[in-house]
Amino acid sequence: MTDAPARGAASGGTHANGAASGGATPLWGGRFSAAPSGDLARFGASLEVDKRLWPFDIAGSKAHAQMLAAKGIISDADAEAIVSGLDAVGEEIASGAFTFDPTVDEDIHMAIERRLTELIGPAGGRLHTARSRNDQVALDARLFAKHAAGELAGEVRALMETLLSRAEAERETVLPGYTHLQPAQPVLLAHHLLAYFWMFSRDLTRLEAAAAAADASPLGAAALAGTTYPIDREMTASILGLSRVIENSLDAVSDRDFALDLIYAATVCMVHLSRLCEELVLWSSAEFGFVLMDDAHSTGSSIMPQKKNPDFAELVRGKTGRAVGDLVGLLTTLKGIPLAYDKDLQEDKEPLFDAVDTAANALSAVRGMVATMEIRTSRMAEAAGEGLMAATDLADYLVGKGLPFRDAHRVVGGLVAACVGAGKTLQELTLAELREASPLFDADALEWVKIENVVARRTSSGGTAPSAVEAQIAQARRRLAD
Numbered sequence: 350m351t352d353a354p355a356r357g358a359a360s361g362g363t364h365a366n367g368a369a370s371g372g373a374t375p376l377w378g379g380r381f382s383a384a385p386s387g388d389l390a391r392f393g394a395s396l397e398v399d400k401r402l403w404p405f406d407i408a409g410s411k412a413h414a415q416m417l418a419a420k421g422i423i424s425d426a427d428a429e430a431i432v433s434g435l436d437a438v439g440e441e442i443a444s445g446a447f448t449f450d451p452t453v454d455e456d457i458h459m460a461i462e463r464r465l466t467e468l469i470g471p472a473g474g475r476l477h478t479a480r481s482r483n484d485q486v487a488l489d490a491r492l493f494a495k496h497a498a499g500e501l502a503g504e505v506r507a508l509m510e511t512l513l514s515r516a517e518a519e520r521e522t523v524l525p526g527y528t529h530l531q532p533a534q535p536v537l538l539a540h541h542l543l544a545y546f547w548m549f550s551r552d553l554t555r556l557e558a559a560a561a562a563a564d565a566s567p568l569g570a571a572a573l574a575g576t577t578y579p580i581d582r583e584m585t586a587s588i589l590g591l592s593r594v595i596e597n598s599l600d601a602v603s604d605r606d607f608a609l610d611l612i613y614a615a616t617v618c619m620v621h622l623s624r625l626c627e628e629l630v631l632w633s634s635a636e637f638g639f640v641l642m643d644d645a646h647s648t649g650s651s652i653m654p655q656k657k658n659p660d661f662a663e664l665v666r667g668k669t670g671r672a673v674g675d676l677v678g679l680l681t682t683l684k685g686i687p688l689a690y691d692k693d694l695q696e697d698k699e700p701l702f703d704a705v706d707t708a709a710n711a712l713s714a715v716r717g718m719v720a721t722m723e724i725r726t727s728r729m730a731e732a733a734g735e736g737l738m739a740a741t742d743l744a745d746y747l748v749g750k751g752l753p754f755r756d757a758h759r760v761v762g763g764l765v766a767a768c769v770g771a772g773k774t775l776q777e778l779t780l781a782e783l784r785e786a787s788p789l790f791d792a793d794a795l796e797w798v799k800i801e802n803v804v805a806r807r808t809s810s811g812g813t814a815p816s817a818v819e820a821q822i823a824q825a826r827r828r829l830a831d
C-alpha cells in the first residue's frame with residue numbers, strides 16, 4: 350500500500366483525476382482534491398463482492414424514484430426516465446453487456462448510478478435525493494437476505510421431502526442404534542432418517558425467522574439521521590413488499606442482526622448436514638457397509654482402482670467450518686462499531702453470501718446423496734440382528750417378574766460377560782443358561798430377545814416401534830403440508 354495521497358493536500362491537480370497516484374473522480378469528488386491511490390481504492394472497493402446485489406439495488410432505486418415523484422420531490426418525467434433507465438441498466442448487467450469501471454465503480458450502487466446517468470443524463474443525478482448509500486446498502490442486503498432465506502427454505506423442504514420418502518420406504522428396516530458409536534439398541538431406519546427430518550424442520554423455522562428479521566425497510570434513514578425531504582417510507586416499503594419500516598434511522602443503517610440471523614440459520618443447518626454426512630461416510634465404509642453411495646455422488650482414486658470415496662459427504666462436513674467462520678467473523682466485525690454506519694459494515698456481505706452459498710450447495714448435494722444411495726438392508730439387519738443389544742430388554746423382562754431394575758441389570762451383566770467370553774449372542778443363550786442366571790426366566794424370554802420384538806416394544810410416543818414411527822411419519826407429512 351504505497352503512496353496514499355494526503356487528504357486535502359493543497360498542491361496537486363485540479364481535481365481527483367489530477368492526482369498522479371489517484372483514480373478517476375468518484376461520485377463524492379466535490380470536496381476532494383485527490384482520489385485514493387489505486388491500492389487504496391482497491392482496498393476500499395467492494396464491487397467484486399456486492400455485484401450480485403444488482404437486482405435488489407435496481408428494485409430499491411426504482412421504488413425510491415417512484416416515491417420521490419409521488420411526493421413531488423422529483424418530477425414525474427424524471428422518475429419515468431430513472432425507472433426505464435434502471436431497467437435498461439438491469440438488462441445490461443443481466444446480459445453481460447454492462448462494463449464495470451473499476452476506477453470509479455467502488456461498489457454496485459455507484460456502478461449502477463454511474464451508468465444510469467450516462468444513459469439518461471441529469472435526471473440520473475436526482476435519484477440519490479433523500480437517500481444515502483448507507484440506507485441503500487442496508488436495504489439491498491435486507492432484500493437479498495429475505496430472498497436467500499426463502500431459497501434456502503425451499504432447499505431444506507426438498508431435503509425433508511427426500512428424507513421422509515426414504516423413511517416411508519424403510520418402515521421395516523432395522524439397524525443398530527448407537528450411543529458412543531457402540532451398538533446400543535436396535536432402531537428402525539425410518540426412525541433414524543426422521544431424526545434428521547426434524548433437525549431440518551427446525552432449520553426451516555429458523556430460516557423463516559431470518560426472512561422475517563430481514564423483512565423491514567431502512568430506506569429513508571438516509572445517511573443516519575433521516576432526511577429533510579417529505580418522503581413516504583411506508584410507500585417504498587410497500588412497493589418493495591417489505592412488511593414494515595425500521596423505527597430508528599440510526600439503527601436502520603447500522604443493524605446487521607438480520608444477516609447474523611440468516612448466517613446462524615445457515616450454519617446450524619450446515620452442522621446438521623455435517624452430522625448426516627459423517628454418518629454417510631461411516632456407513633459407506635467397508636466396515637459398516639450400510640449404504641452404497643451412488644457412482645455419480647462419489648469419486649474414485651487416481652492411484653487405487655478399487656476406491657470409491659464419499660468425497661462430497663466429506664466436503665460438506667469440511668465446508669461446515671466455513672459457515673462457522675462466517676458466523677464468528679461477522680459477530681466479531683459487529684461487536685465494536687459505534688453508531689451509526691461505519692465502513693466495517695461493508696464486511697457483512699462476504700460472510701453472508703458465503704454462508705448462504707455454502708448451505709445452498711451443501712443442501713442440494715446432500716439431497717442428491719440421500720435420494721440415490723443404495724440402502725443395504727441385509728447388512729443393517731445383520732449388524733442389528735444378533736448380538737448384545739437386547740440386554741436392556743432382558744433386564745426389563747426380569748423387572749416384569751418383580752426384580753428391582755438394579756438387580757436385573759447385574760444379572761444380565763453377568764449373562765453379557767458370559768456371552769462375550771464364549772463368543773455368543775444373547776439370542777443364542779438357551780433357556781437353561783438363562784435360568785442358571787435367574788430362575789425368573791421362562792421360555793418366553795427366548796422370544797423376548799428377538800430383535801423385531803425389541804424394536805416393537807418401544808411404543809412410547811416418539812419411540813422406534815413401528816406403530817410409533819407410523820404416527821411420526823404422519824406428523825412429518827403434516828409438517829411438510831404446512
Ligand code: ARG
Pocket residue numbers: 395399455456482483486690692694695696
Ligand atoms: N459499499 C458500502 C457497503 O457495503 C456501501 C455504503 C458506503 N457508505 C459509505 N458511507 N461509505 O457498506
